[in-house]
Structure formats: structure tokens, C-alpha cells
Amino acid sequence: MDERKMARIDLAVPFGQKDEAKALGAKWDPVLNVWYAPEDVDLIPLLRWLPDSDTVELEHAPEYQVRAPYYYIIESTSDCWKCSTWTRVYTFMLPEGHEKFELVDDDEEFSLERNLGEWIRHDHRGTAGTVHSLSPSVAAQVRRYTANLKQAFSKTAGHRYIMNHCEHCGTKLGDFYMHSEPGGAFFPTSPQQASKMTLIKINERFDANCGVGFVTDDFFDCMQRDKTRSV
Template identity: 35%
Template sequence: MKYLDVPSNEEDAAKELGAKFDADSNRWFVPDGLCTSDFNLWLPVEPNIQLVAPIFLVTSANRCYSCNEISVVHCLGSKAVFDLDDQEEIEGENPVLISNLSIDEPEIERAISEVAPLYNVDLSKTQGQQVYMNHCEKCGAKLGDFFLHSEPGGAFFPTDEHPEMPLQKKVIVEAGRFTCSGSYRYPL
């Protein structure tokens, strides 16, 4: 039996695929005998990094692919990241930027929702899972992390030819270590 993270608005879809509800744990699960790959959307993401505070909300801007308007975008940054796979801590002068973020830490989730409501958990079709994702202020289109973080000229990969907005950072959590799943890199 494999437990799932099913949002309340997607319970019917999980049930149609054969998921069952365990009233004791108050969670949905994949019964033995069913293929878990049918439920990839709701399988919990295994943590691979630990964010070391202070935790920053990093803000920039990017042109929306859908409406062609400039939209404010966000990501998390931290003083350091401890890579759980490599057992190595990465730290530098600038915050380490986090993309493809999946986190179950109420203090950070609350801080994000208060300051950046258009940076919220949504389905990434590229990854096939729920991650924090930016949404255009004007048209609501999903602004995926690959372009924002990995393409030169993206909001968190700025170049001289695309200086839409310099990176700004605001401390949202002052102390602690927070386990999550995501990718990390230093800004240029």
C-alpha cells in the first residue's frame, strides 16, 4: 500500500483510478495490485535537500509566453542548502536559488502564501507532479521553472540582454532547517 497526497479538489479523479481512502490515517492510498505509475501526480515527492535559514523570497520579473506582458515571479532562496544525497552543504555569498520546489513546511508555506499568492502549488506537466509554480499576474498562465531558472534570459538566469528586473530578496524565515524536494543553483 502506497499513500498519496491528494488535494480535496482531485479526490474524485484519484477514486476513479482506483485509489482508496484510509479513514484511520485520513489519507488516500493505492491498493495492493494497482500500478502506482497511474498515480504519479499524487505520489509524495522524496526530500532531497535541506534549506538552511535565513530563507528568502527572491523576486524578479519575466515576460509571459501567453499574453506577452511582464509579470512578477518568485522563487525561494536560502543561505545554504544541504544536499541529502551527497551529504554536502553548499553555501556562498548570494542565496542559493531553489526551483521545482515541493515542500511540506507550514511556516514556509504560510510565508509564501502571504507575500506571493501567485507562486503556489500547481501541476507541472513537465515533471508530472505538484510543485510551487509562478502564474502570470495578467492572464494566469503557468510560468514553469525550467525557463525561469535554466534558460539564459529567464528571470532567475538574468543576462545583460534581458534585464527585466534585478533580483530582489526578502527574508521570510529567519532561523531553522527545512527539508524539501527541489533543484538548486547560485544566481549569476
């Protein structure tokens, strides 16, 4: 899978501005839970939602805008589009009750300038995608399993995020294929496929800046549990 064929730019659109963004040509990715500018759209009207002018720069916003009391590291496998070898790949599963800091869109004012936001609780499990940053303790946990989950520039997304790299040839393996394509490494479509994924429970706080995607049936109960590696 060559990620250059799927150029798109992820946007940071507050919930209250979604209709406006949609009217200007933004599309919604229900799996990664993110609005994006498709290849063929006029980018100028969407510039205000580019992640560079992102919520991270808000004066009073928390440093990490996604949190959970505990989490799982997901270990799965994906075929490398470059060397065609299977490689281990990793992401995070967040439990029910994880929270996201979301901007409150008040009146007509652009909320990024108003520093208004609140923690919203989500009563479903979710898979972390488009991870921009991890707290030092989460980063330390994932380092126990792989050195191949690291910052890289994505031509698909148009910005840097923490992505998997092939453990054999070092090629970048972007999130899109593994998270958003049914049957991708983190998008099981059958109990059998889910049974090839392993969950390592980490009884520590999760703090990160990332998207959280979810599907109605994630086959969570079919995934393997690695209790020996849990902490």
C-alpha cells in the same frame, strides 16, 4: 513560451547512481541540479527513479530534505507566454551552508529500500526550483507577497510542483524557462538584469522539498535588497 514543447520527466537519482542513470539515457540539468528523462528516451529502465517512488516515502527520511538557517524570497518579473504581460514571479535563494538530505548508495543495494541518508552541506548559494512542498512557516512567508505560487501539474516535468502563475491571466508559468534559460527571470546573465531582481531576507529556517540550482556567477551583489519587507 509554451511549456508543452519541452516535455521531460524529472527523476530522483541518488548521487551514487548517476552513472547508471546516465548510461540508461538520463540527462543532467546543471541549473536545476536534477536528472531527467528526455523526451526521446526509453522510460522503462528509468522508472525506478520516478519521483513518485521518491525519497519522501522513506520511513526514516526527514519530512523536508532541504534546509537552511535563513533564506531570501526572490521577486523577479517574467513575461507571460499566454497574455504577453509582465508579471511578478517568486522563488527562494538559499545561502551558503544550506543542506540537502541525500541518499547514501551503499554496495549494490537500492538505497531507497535501505533508508540510508545524510545531511550534506553545500558551500554555495542556490536558487530553489521544482519545489514539491514547503514547510508551513515558509509557505506563510511567501503568502505575504503572492497567492500565485501554488501547486500545479507540469506537463514539462510530468508531475506536480509549486509553480508561479501569471498575476493577470492565471496561466501556469513553469520553472524551466525562468530557471534554466539564460536571461530567464531567475537566471540573470548581467548585472543590469540582476538589478531588476529583489531579495527579501527572511531570518527564519527554510525547510522544503525542492531542487537547488546554482551557477558560477549569480550576480547576487547586484540584486536589490528590500530591507523594509525583511523579517
